[in-house]
Amino acid sequence: MSVLTISSLTIKHREETLVQNIRLSVNEGDWLALVGESGSGKSVTASSIGGLLPRELIISSGRIHFGEANLLDLKEKEWQNYRGKVISYIFQDYQGAFTPFMTIGAHFDEMLKTHTNNSKQQRKERALETLKNVNLPEERVYKSYPFQLSGGQLQRAAIAMAMMLKPKLLIADEPTTALDSITATHVLQLISNLQQQTNCAVLFITHDLRHVRKYANKMAVMLKGEIVESGSKTSILQQPQHAYTKALIAAIPSLRSTKNRLVTI
Numbered sequence: 001m002s003v004l005t006i007s008s009l010t011i012k013h014r015e016e017t018l019v020q021n022i023r024l025s026v027n028e029g030d031w032l033a034l035v036g037e038s039g040s041g042k043s044v045t046a047s048s049i050g051g052l053l054p055r056e057l058i059i060s061s062g063r064i065h066f067g068e069a070n071l072l073d074l075k076e077k078e079w080q081n082y083r084g085k086v087i088s089y090i091f092q093d094y095q096g097a098f099t100p101f102m103t104i105g106a107h108f109d110e111m112l113k114t115h116t117n118n119s120k121q122q123r124k125e126r127a128l129e130t131l132k133n134v135n136l137p138e139e140r141v142y143k144s145y146p147f148q149l150s151g152g153q154l155q156r157a158a159i160a161m162a163m164m165l166k167p168k169l170l171i172a173d174e175p176t177t178a179l180d181s182i183t184a185t186h187v188l189q190l191i192s193n194l195q196q197q198t199n200c201a202v203l204f205i206t207h208d209l210r211h212v213r214k215y216a217n218k219m220a221v222m223l224k225g226e227i228v229e230s231g232s233k234t235s236i237l238q239q240p241q242h243a244y245t246k247a248l249i250a251a252i253p254s255l256r257s258t259k260n261r262l263v264t265i
Ligand SMILES: Nc1ncnc2c1ncn2[C@@H]1O[C@H](COP(=O)(O)OP(=O)(O)OP(=O)(O)O)[C@@H](O)[C@H]1O
Pocket: 013, 018, 036, 037, 038, 039, 040, 041, 042, 043, 044, 045, 054, 056, 057
């Protein structure tokens, strides 16, 4: 079932066109990887979905359909029913997901207060269970301030919070860039496990085609504000059509080959 359909999306900063004529569609259970060079418009596109564009950036045309709703028609108040609840974000800057002077537990509590009718006790139990589910020492993390946790722990807590209300769409904007490679692998595996538990759709922005190969089923390639190629991951990695996609793949030795390799994913 379709979760998100973006059509003809164009975003401008004054006279400058940042992204143009974007078309994307994500279904339940999809893991769509959005790749492309730095500055090609991946984050701007991702931010527009959740109504998070800075004021100076203007959507000059297009539609973003989420189920029945065109998200571009939502009033700020109506966003409360979407953001954090059915559309969640995880960012590279996981520190930014938390306010420094609030404990992790207080963040979870705030989110549950906003979106549920759970009692205080229920909220605490739910937060602890969610933290435990991402393999964090739940009691300690609940009581900790963000600076008392490692980067990997903090990103896990951010993911746990993003997934707590079982969103239909998780937007992950380079969530592992700031982590060492082993922690990054664990974090991606965690997102993948949570996706399997909830069957949510994932829109995943990354520079790392190895992650695309491992986790995505679809991919879209951006260049200079436009999507130059999109479709199934396997067909794009095996038979890239656009010169830029070919160059991207050629730059990763382990991806350069081939059908045999891709079959072993
Ligand atoms: N607030 C802003 N005001 C003006 N231009 C902006 C703003 N935010 C982004 N841009 C411009 O929009 C373009 C797309 O930026 P975006 O951050 O979406 O790229 P990206 O593909 O996510 O890059 P990266 O991979 O480096 O994160 C860039 O040219 C960038 O300079």
